[in-house]
Amino acid sequence: MNNATENKPVIVLRDVEKSFGQVKVLHGVSFEVQRGQVTVLIGRSGSGKSTALRCIDRLETVNAGYIEVCGHVVTDPALELRKLRLDVGIVFQSYNLFPHLTIGQNIMLAPRSVKNLPKTETVELARACLEQVGLGDKFDAYPEQLSGGQQQRAAIARSLAMQPKVMLFDEVTSALDPELTGEVLKVIERLAAGGMTMVIVTHEMNFARRIADQLVFMHQGKIWEKGPGAILDAPQTPELQRFAAQEL
């Protein structure tokens, strides 16, 4: 790899605008994510942070602006979505494991059918990914037999098995009891330590401050501040000041 590609940001959002009908939810959102960097989007419910994240994986189409991820121009209508999704993994608030498949089958499905990997290889891959999230013994369990925290970790393992270049996390602990939140956050922190490029939407402020290389504060569809975790301690705008006072 030459220096030019190495220094190029992995994710670029430039002046992104998005409306749901009459309601404008993103007003000119711009930020960049470098390789190996962890970016955390914070803000109140309805601030547009989840929508911004979903735009990165083209789960929402934007009305204006430019998005590029791993060299794929996401805002190009002719983009081959499957190529984008091979490079991007996403984990949702509601886990979205497939209930009719075991955890092992959940993880092996995409590597087998999309990448055509041989069966033995995918079994090993699935076991390795489950080890990574601390669920080595749950290969044959069904999703409904696991706790919420375990299901969420299994969902992370399922994404990892596709060996994405970028991972997106959309409020992945919001549906969990507080005592189960920690085990999921620990898995994400281990991924960050391993150099995974990530964009995370979360309400866990201590976690956000700890893990973020770049913190992005959104309010009413706009970015008000971005910078290292320390921006929480010295807010420049009254919006972040109020938010930080409430959340911390």
Added chain:
Amino acid sequence: MVSSFGTIHIQFLLEGAVWTIILSACAFIGGGVMGLIIALMRISPVWTVRTFAAAYIQLVQGIPLLVLMFTGFFGLPAIGVPVSPLMAATISMTVWVGAYLGEFWRGSLEAVPKSQWEAAECLALSRAQRMFKVIIPQAVRNATPGTVGFMVQIIKNTSLASAVSFVDLTRAGQLINNSIFEPFITFVAVAVIYFLLCFPLSVLSRRLERRMARGMAKA
């Protein structure tokens, strides 16, 4: 000499019942394939495909099954397609069952949460893979009780094939009555056999529904 209703007539009715079962099976298999195609067309992203399937459903649901039977049995030979009574009845039932199961299964497919589609999409699965490996297996669970229940309708409606000289259970009853003229006992016997064919399916359908409701409560 008019003989009274006896074993030989029961035997003839049971032979008719076998043909009723055969036609029901053909109708279910043919209609099932047709229904799956129609259901998939109904949720296609392509407007023309969707609309074509919707028009098919509306059209068939607006035509009495008996008229479909006549069209199959008298109409097809008239345009140069020779058909046996079984063939004509199977084709007509396939068209009819396909419309109803197609509409019902479309609902079952759409009842699978949108988040499952999204998760499958984000794993880079193709549309066909999403459909056959993620969505349809879950829709089958939703649709099973209702589909088993609909099989009762299929069995009962095969009786209309008696009007196109297919010797099913109903037609067998008519033939016996024509020869011995004992309509009450003959058609009560026919009714009992239909009931014995349909009742186990009704029970099964209700049991599946209850089991599903329990499964939902657990999850």
